[in-house]
Amino acid sequence: MTRLAAFRALSLAIVRGFLRDRASVFFSMVFPLMFLVLFGGLLGSQGPSEVHLVQVGEVALLDEMDADARAAFDDTFEVTRSEDLAYAIAEVRRGDADVAIEMHGDTLVAHYTETDQVKAAVTQGALRAFVDGTNVAQSGEPPRFALETERVEDESLETIQFVTPGLLGWAVAMSAAFGAAATLQGWRQTKLLRRLQLAPVSTRTIVAARVAVTLGIALVQMAIFLGLGAAAFGLTLTGSWWAAVPLVVVGTLCFMAIGLLAGALARTTEGAVNAANIVVLPMAFLSGSFFDLSAAPGWLQAISNVLPLKHLNEGMLDVMVRGEGPAAVLVPMAVLAAFAVVVTLAAARIFRWETA
C-alpha cells in the first residue's frame, strides 16, 4: 500500500518536473513534431505534379484518342485549349504552362522550356510514348513487347508513410535517453538520490517510477505522431500497427538504458545530456530516421544494422506501413531487449551514488 503511494508520489514528482522543464518538453515533443510537419507537410507535397499542357487548335492525336488512353494521358497532363499559338508559347515562357502543342500535318510539335529540366524530360518522354503508342495502334499489329513497371517497397510509400515511423523512433530514443540521463545526474547532483536512500523506498520503486513516466511519455509521443500524421498528412496505418506499441515499449527501455549509461559516466547534468546527444543523434542519421538508407552504400548499411534504433525503425515500418503481420516486431524486440540488458548491466557497474 505505502509502496504504491510512494510509486505514485515519485511518478507525479517526475512528471511535474518534466512538464515544467521547457527544454525537455521542447526537445522530446515539439522538436520531432516540427520535423514531422517539415517532412510530411512540405516534402510530401513535392511529388511529381501534373504537366500543364496547352493544346493549340485541333490536335488529332489527342482528340481521337480512345477512352483508356485518354485517361492515362490525363493522369500526366492537365490540358487547356487555346487558339493563339503565340500567346500559348508566351505562357510557356512565363512558366504558367509547361508545354504548348500543335499539329503540323502528321507531326506533333511541342514547344517546351528547359527551365525545369525534370519536367521537360517527363513531358518529352510522355508525349513520345503517346505518339509511339498511337502509331502502333494505327498499324493494327499487336505490340510484341510489353513493359511493366513496379516500384520497390519504400519508394511506393508516400513520404509521410516513410518518415513517421523513423521520426517517431528518433523522438522516442531521444526523450528516453535524455530523461534517464538528466534525472540520474540531476538527482545525484542535488543529493536527492542520497536523501531517497534514507527514505523507506526501495531502489526498485524509484526505478519503476522513472521507467513508468518515460514509457508514458513515449506512448504519448506515439499517439501524437500517429494522430497528427493521420489527421493532417494522410498517414494510413496498416493492419498490425498496434504491434508497434510493445515494440516502442521495449525500444524505450533500451534507450533509457543508454541514457543511464551516459548519466552514470558523466559528471554533470549537462555532460550527461551531451553524452546522450552524441549517441542518439548520429544513430538517428545512421538508422534511417531522417532519410531512407536503402540506397546507401553497403558498409553504411552494415553499421546501421548494429544500431538499436535501426531495428526499432524497421520494426515500426514493417507493421505500421508495410503491412506485415505482428510477428515482424519479434526480432527487433529481441534485439532491443538484448541491448537494454547489456547496457543496463554496464551502467549498473559504473554507477556511483555520488559524484566523486
Place this chain on the structure above:
Amino acid sequence: MSAAIEVVDLAVSYGDVRAVDGVSLEVAEGEFVGVLGPNGAGKTTLLELVEGLRRPDAGTVRVLGQPVWPRDPRLLPRIGVQLQASSFFERLTAREQIHTFASLYGVAPARGDEWLERVGLVDKADTRVEGLSGGQAQRLSIACALVHDPELVFLDEPTAALDPQARRNLWDLLAGINDSGRTVVLTTHYMDEAEVLCDRVAVMDAGRVLSMDTPAALVRGLDAPARITVAPGQLRLDEARGLPGVADAVESPDGVVLVTRDPARVVARLAAEDRLDGVRVQTATLEDVFLDLTGREYRA
C-alpha cells in the same frame, strides 16, 4: 534508558584523508546532542556514517538497537535526516515537495501542510524550490526531515543560513521535539546554539572526537579564569593588583580588567567598596573550550 546511537571505533577515509578516525560514542534516547568542529573536521561524514549513508572502513554503528549498514528499510521510517546540502525534487513547489516526502513515508499530505506552517513557509508554499531563498530552502529541508515524526533526528547545520528570527523559532521547535522524547543530533558552528539546546556536545577535529560532555562540564573542565572589567576611574591598576583573589590586572580602553579564579569573592569585595558601577564579568564560554581544544589556525 537505552542507547539511541552506539558508535564503536568508527573510521572512514577518502583516499588519504582520514575523515573519521576512530570515533566511539553513545547517545541516550531522548538526548539532544551537538557535534562541533572546524570546517573539514568530519562532522558531516560522521553523521552520514551514523545514518547509514556510507559504509565505514572499520567500526560499527547501531541506531535504535539495529545495525545501520547494510541499509535496513525497517529502520528508515524511525529516523529523520536533513543533509547539509538541501536535496529536493527539481521544479516542484514547496508544498509539492513536502507532500512527496510525506507520501514516501506513508504520511497524510495534511501533515506536510502543518509542517509548512510550523517552519513559516505558508506564504511560499506555491514557490518552486529553485525560487526559495537559502534560509527558506533550509527550513523546507528541515520540515521534510521531520514530516513523519521520527524518533531520532539528524540535522546537519540546520541553522546555517537562517536569520535570527528563524534561528530562534527553530530552536523552540527543536527543543519542543526533544521535550516530547525525540532524540536529536545536530551539527553547528554556533556555540550559543549548542549551549542553549544541547544536553551534551562532542567537539571534533581531524576526524576524532576530542571531548564529549555537557556544555557546563566542558567549560568547567577548561578551568579558565574569569575576567572582571571595572569601568575607567573606579580602580587604579596597583589597587586592583592588591585585591585578594586577583591573579593579575591589566589596563584596557574599557577600564581595568581583573583576572581571577574566584570571581564571587572579587565581586563581593568590589560591592563592599561600592565600586560596582559598569562592572562586567566574563566567564569562559563554550567558544573558549572550542578554541582551546581545536586551536586558532584556519582549517583547509
